[in-house]
Amino acid sequence: MSETSLAQNVTTIEAGDSVVAAAFLGRTPVYALADGALLYAGIGEEKRVKAHEDGAILVALSDGKRFFTAGDDGLLVATDAEGRSETIADEKGKWIDALTLRDDGAMAWSAGKSVRARDAKGVVKNFDAPSAVRGLCFLPKGYRLAIAHYNGASLWFPNAGDPAFYEWKGSHLDATVSPDGRFLVTSMQENMLHGWRLADGKHMRMSGYPAKTRSFSWSPDGKWLATSGADACVVWPFETKDGPMGRGPRECGVRPRRVSRVAFHPTNMVLAIGYEDGWVLLVRLNDGAEIFVRGERESNDAVTALAWDAQGKRLAFGTKGGKAGVLDLPA
Amino acid sequence: MTDKIPVTVLTGYLGAGKTTLLNRILSEPHGKKYAVIVNEFGEIGIDNDLVVGADEEVFEMNNGCICCTVRGDLIRILEGLMRRKGKFDAIIVETTGLADPAPVAQTFFVDQDVQDVAKLDAVVTVADAKWLSARLKDAPEAKNQIAFADVIIVNKTDLVSPEELREVEARIRGINPYAKLHRAVKSNVPLDAVLGKNAFDLDRILEIEPAFLEADDHDHHHHDHDHECGPDCGHDHHHHDHGHHHHHDHDHGGLKHYHDEHMQSLALTIDGEVDPNKFMPWVNDLVQREGPSILRSKGILALKGEDKRFVFQGVHMILDGDLQRDWRPDEKRVSRIVFIGRDLKEDEIREGFMKCAA
Numbered sequence: 001m002s003e004t005s006l007a008q009n010v011t012t013i014e015a016g017d018s019v020v021a022a023a024f025l026g027r028t029p030v031y032a033l034a035d036g037a038l039l040y041a042g043i044g045e046e047k048r049v050k051a052h053e054d055g056a057i058l059v060a061l062s063d064g065k066r067f068f069t070a071g072d073d074g075l076l077v078a079t080d081a082e083g084r085s086e087t088i089a090d091e092k093g094k095w096i097d098a099l100t101l102r103d104d105g106a107m108a109w110s111a112g113k114s115v116r117a118r119d120a121k122g123v124v125k126n127f128d129a130p131s132a133v134r135g136l137c138f139l140p141k142g143y144r145l146a147i148a149h150y151n152g153a154s155l156w157f158p159n160a161g162d163p164a165f166y167e168w169k170g171s172h173l174d175a176t177v178s179p180d181g182r183f184l185v186t187s188m189q190e191n192m193l194h195g196w197r198l199a200d201g202k203h204m205r206m207s208g209y210p211a212k213t214r215s216f217s218w219s220p221d222g223k224w225l226a227t228s229g230a231d232a233c234v235v236w237p238f239e240t241k242d243g244p245m246g247r248g249p250r251e252c253g254v255r256p257r258r259v260s261r262v263a264f265h266p267t268n269m270v271l272a273i274g275y276e277d278g279w280v281l282l283v284r285l286n287d288g289a290e291i292f293v294r295g296e297r298e299s300n301d302a303v304t305a306l307a308w309d310a311q312g313k314r315l316a317f318g319t320k321g322g323k324a325g326v327l328d329l330p331a
Numbered sequence: 332m333t334d335k336i337p338v339t340v341l342t343g344y345l346g347a348g349k350t351t352l353l354n355r356i357l358s359e360p361h362g363k364k365y366a367v368i369v370n371e372f373g374e375i376g377i378d379n380d381l382v383v384g385a386d387e388e389v390f391e392m393n394n395g396c397i398c399c400t401v402r403g404d405l406i407r408i409l410e411g412l413m414r415r416k417g418k419f420d421a422i423i424v425e426t427t428g429l430a431d432p433a434p435v436a437q438t439f440f441v442d443q444d445v446q447d448v449a450k451l452d453a454v455v456t457v458a459d460a461k462w463l464s465a466r467l468k469d470a471p472e473a474k475n476q477i478a479f480a481d482v483i484i485v486n487k488t489d490l491v492s493p494e495e496l497r498e499v500e501a502r503i504r505g506i507n508p509y510a511k512l513h514r515a516v517k518s519n520v521p522l523d524a525v526l527g528k529n530a531f532d533l534d535r536i537l538e539i540e541p542a543f544l545e546a547d548d549h550d551h552h553h554h555d556h557d558h559e560c561g562p563d564c565g566h567d568h569h570h571h572d573h574g575h576h577h578h579h580d581h582d583h584g585g586l587k588h589y590h591d592e593h594m595q596s597l598a599l600t601i602d603g604e605v606d607p608n609k610f611m612p613w614v615n616d617l618v619q620r621e622g623p624s625i626l627r628s629k630g631i632l633a634l635k636g637e638d639k640r641f642v643f644q645g646v647h648m649i650l651d652g653d654l655q656r657d658w659r660p661d662e663k664r665v666s667r668i669v670f671i672g673r674d675l676k677e678d679e680i681r682e683g684f685m686k687c688a689a
Contacts, residue, residue: 018414034414056414072383072411094384095411112386132388132404150390150403171390171403189403189442190392211443 005292006282012325013041019318020069022305023062025081029316029326031305032060032069038079041326049083058097064310068107070096076109089116089124100136100145108136108145108158117145117158125158135175135186148172148186153196155184166196168203174214179222183243187213193227193236197243204245206236210258215306217264217271224250224285226262226271233259233273235285252283253290263306263315272315274303280317280327293317293327335450338422339526340435343457344466344473345428348486352457352518352525353425354378359522366412366419368405370427381419383408387427389434392441399441399648400434406442413448421526422449429472432456432479433626433647439531440649453528456480456510457518460491463499467506467591477503478594478626478671480510481530489516505589507671508541508596509629533653536642539598539629539669597675601666604633604689607641613683614643614650614668622648624675630668633658635689 018034031039036052051057055073062068066078074091076099089096094111101107105120110133118124127147135148139155147154147163150171156163171189178185183204185195191212195204206227213229223239232251236244253259253273261274269285272293279295280303294317301321308315318324343349357365357379366381385404392399405424412422424435432454439451456476459466463485466473477483483503488496500512511528513520529535610632618625628645630652643652658664668684 018416020414034416056411058411058414072414095408097407097411131390132386132407134407150388170392189401189406 004290006327006329007292007294009328009330010294010325011328012323013039013046015039015318015322015324017322018320019305019322019324020057021060021062022307022316022318022324023060023064023067024307024309024314024316025062025065025067027309028081029307029314029324030062030067031316031318031324032057032067033322036069036071036073038067038069038083039324040083041324047083049079049085051077051079051085058095059099061099061101062307063101063103063105068099068101070099070109074111088118098133098136100138102138102143106138106143108138110136110147113149115145115147115156117143117156119143119158127154127156127158127163129154134171134173137175137177137184139177140179140181146175146177146184148175153184153186155198166198166201168194168196170194173212174216176216176218176225178225178238178243179218182241183238185216185225187216187227187229191229195243202245204243206234206244206249209234215259215261215263217262219264219269219285220267221269224264224269226264226273228259228262231255231258233262233271233283235271250285252285252288253281255279255281260302261304261306261317263308266308266310266312268312272306272308272317274306274317276300276302278303278319278321278323280306280315282315294325336416336420336422336448337452337527337529338424338439338449339452339528340432340454341423341425341457342430342432342454342476342480343428343484344459344463344470344476346462347428347457347459348484348515348518349425349428349457350377352455352484352486352520353423355518356423356522356525361522363421364419366415366422368408368422368424370425381412381415383412385424387430389431399437401438401441402434405435405438406445409445409449416448421452431472431475433475436479436531436646437649440646440651451531452526453481453530454479455482455484455525457484457486458499458503460485460488460496460499460514464502467502474506474591474594475626477506477510478673480507481528482513482525483507483510484513484515484518484520484525486515486518488514501589502591504541506591506594506596509539509669509671511542531644533642533644533651534655536629536631536644536655539631539667541596541598594671594673595675595677596669596671597677597680598667598669599681599684601685601688603666604635604664605666605687606689607634607637610634610684610687613687617680617683618645618648618650621672621676621680625670625672627671628669630666632666632668633664 021032028042038049040047052071055071060069070076074093076089079085091111098110108117115127129149131150137146152167154163172186174187191209193206209229211229213227215228217226225236232254235250257275257277260276263272278299278301280293282291301319305318315327388404632641639654
C-alpha cells in the first residue's frame, strides 16, 4: 500500500471522548470533544476547558484565534487560546447544529429552522428557513449566507431581506461555496452532491457515493473540491466555467474502507484523508503518491477531525473513539 | 451488532394516553436511562433528564420511491444524541396524535447512519377504549396507527362496559390481528409489554399466527389479573357491575370479528416450498407497485433447496429479509406470508403468491 510512512512523526493524545473537531489556536492543537470540553494539547501541558457545562458539542469551528462550539445545550460559545470562554448566543435549549464563520469575524448558526447571522460588529439578523437547516456557508464576496435545507438552498443577504431560493428536491445536509463564489455545493441524504452555478442556477449532480458526504475541502487554489463518503477521496474539478459538469472526478487514496474526513493542505496540492477505520494518509494530488500517517488493522474507530495549522507544518487529527494526535511534518 | 440502541416508537391518537404511558415508563424503578424524543408542541411535561424536542419533519427520499418518506429531524436528532452515547440505554420516540408511524419506522431502514447506531424495537400504539371505534370511522391516522402497531395498549378500559371493550378489541383485530393486545387503565401496562420487544428483529419472527389465537390464554388469567390491580378496580365498579366481568371471562368462545372496510390483513399459506426465483421477483414487484397501500408485511418461507427458514418483513416498499435458523425435523415446511394494508388487492396477491409454489 503506502511506501513511505510518517508514523514516527506522530504524537498521540488520549482525548477521552469523541473528537468533534480539531484546530490550532496559535501553536496549540485543540480538540473539541463530544462531552462539551476543549482539550488543549500543549507540549508538556494538557488542559481541559469545559466550554459547555452541561451539553454535548454538536458542531465546532475555529478561525485560528478562538474555537467556536455549539451544542445541545443551545449555547454558542467562543473559547480563546488561553481557555477563556464567552457565550455568544443562547437559543434556550434548542440544539444548535450548524455553524459557519467568515474571515471578517462574522458568523452564522442555526437551531432547527431559525438561522441567525451575526456581523463583525455583533449585530444579529434572523431568518426562518422553510424547514430545518443542516448546512451553512458564507459566500466569499458580500455579506451573504448559503443555507441548506429540505428541497433546496436559500441564499440570504442578512442586511437586505428576502432570500433567493435554489430548488432541488430532497434533503440537503452540509453546504459549501467555491472560493471564487461561483458554485454552491450541498451534500444530500441520498448519497450524492448537488451543485448550483449561482449565476444562472444551473444544476450539477455529483453521484456515485456509497455513503453520505459529510466532509468537504477546497484546494488552496480553489480549483478542486475534495469529498468524503466513498472508498477513495473523490475530488471534483471546478477550474472551468462549467465546474464539474460533464466531467468525472479524480479519485485518490483508494482503500477498502470509506473516507470519513478530508482536509487540503493550506498551500500545497496535498490532501490529508481520514478513513472510517482510523487511518490517515497524505496524498499528493498531482501523482497520487501516498504517505502513511497512522492506522491499525481491524479498527472501526473513524477519523472525525482533521485540521492543518496555518503554515501547513502540522496536522491535528481525532477519532470517534477519543484518540487524537498531531503529525509534525519533517522540516 | 448488539450495541445498537433500541428505539421504541409510541403512537396513538390525541388523548389516548401516550404521555401517561411515557411518564409511567420513565418513573418505574428499572434502573435504565432513556433519551426521549417528543413533539415540540406536546402539552404535558415529560419528567426525564434527556428530552429532545422534534418537529416531525417528514420528507420524501429523492429516489423515485413515492412512499419512501422519512423523518429528517429524527436522523439529525439521532446523530446528535450519539454525542452522548453511553449516557442512555434506549430511546423512546413519542409521535403526535396525528402522525403516520411509517416515516418514523422507515427512517430506521433507509438511513445507513441511523442503522449503524440504532434499531427499531417496536411500534407501540395506545388506543382509547372509549373513543377508538369512533376514531376508526373518522380519522385515517388512528386506523394507520392500529394497522402499523406491534403492540396495542387498549387504554382507559375502566371507562367502558365489557361489551364496549369487546367491541373495540374486535375492531382492532379486524384491522390488525397480529399485534399484541394489552388492556390498561391509565396506561398501566407492565414495561416488558412495551419495551425490548425486538419486533423488527428478523430472528424474532418465529410465528406469524394472529395474536388472538393466543388470546384465550390471556383471558383465563384475566379475571385474576383484574383483581391484582386492586385499587384501580375501584373505578371499575362505578361503571359496570362485576357480574359482567365474570360472564365475559367465560364468553371468550364467542369472539366478535369485524372486517374493516378499507384496512385489512391478508394471510396466505402455501402448504410446502416456494421457488425463490419466482417469489423474490414477485414480492419485490408487488411492494414496488402496491407499497403505498401495504403498511406492514411479514413472511416465513420454505425456499426450495434451502435448509434454513427464510424470513422477511417490510414497511411499505422497504423489504428486509434473511435466512434464519434451520427448519426443525419435526416442523412442516410451509410458507406463510401476511400483509396488513389499505384496500389490498386480495385476489391478485393470492394468485401471485400461489404461483410462487415450487
